[in-house]
Amino acid sequence: MTYLCLIFTMGSLFTASGVWILIYLRLEYPLYPGGPLGWELDHYSHPxxxxxxxxxxxxxWFSDGFMMYRCWIIYSEGPGVSIVLLLPGLLYLASLASGILLLYQTSLPHESLFSQINFGLLNFSIAAALNILLTVMISGRLYAHRLRMQRLLGVGHSPLRxxxxxxxxxxxxxxMHSAFALLFIIPFSMGHPLSQFSLMLLGQVQVxxxxxxxxxxxxRKAWTRSTAHDM
Structure with a gap:
């Protein structure tokens, strides 16, 4: 419950920040050169x-950490789980480090997500890679369980359905998180305006x-550590 409250609060703060900026710009700087994006680039260190x-x-971080935990749960009944989670763990640590660098960069005057030295692209790329990897690992493991039970019991009789x-x-x-991560990182790496819209969506999807x-x-429809043994 604490985790759910934390991630919901963070998602709400992200949304509230975006809404406040839009309203503030419309009221205070309706004719700012470059529009809302121009103001954001010039004042990216705004509180x-x-x-x-x-x-x-x-x-x-909360979302990726939770999916790391779920991946551990799904792989925990088999041997070598620490080896399986080595690469995701390294990517998660890299995401933490690049996220800290990104927050430091964007807090500096005249710096933004679109600065020449772009820690944003680094952080988002690592996060997207981690999400895609976890998606493949989790779905692949569950699908392998499904095939194994179908071979044992026949199609349509699997208790793991x-x-x-x-x-x-x-x-x-x-x-869904992985799909929206790609929807954001591809236009962002190309400097396409679509990334501004998809970033707001990604902020909600990761909640x-x-x-x-x-x-x-x-x-009680999610996989647990005892699911495979109970079958």
Missing amino acids: ILNLGNSAYILTS IYTSVIGLLIESSA ISPLLVSYRITQ
Whole structure:
């Protein structure tokens, strides 16, 4: 419950920051050269923008950490789980380090996500790679369990169907988060304006994805450490 409150609060702060900036610009600087984006680039160290950036990075850390935990749960009944999680763990540490560098950079005057030395691209790329890797690992493991049970019991008689259905695989693996991460990182790396819109969506999706998994846990539809043994 504490985790859910934290990630929901961070997501709300990120949204509130974006809404406040839009309203503030419309009222105070309606004719600012370059529009809202021009003002943001010139005032990226503004306290409200820093609040939104910090909330976004913290949400990303909470979301990725939760999916790391879920990946450990799903792989925990097999041997060598520490080796399996080595690469995701290293990527997560890299995400923490690059996130700290990004927050420091954006807090400096005349610096932004679009500075020449771009820690934003580094952080977002690492986070996207981690999410895609976890999605592949989790969905692959659950699908392998599904195939194994189908071979043993026949198609349509698998007791794991509640955990390995298409919807279950998509939610458990946080596939939506990975998809929106790609939707953001590709235009952002190209400097396309679409990245501004997709960043706001990604900020919400990285809250929604773990909430969906948590909901399945409360409904006892999510994979646990004892699921495979209970079957």
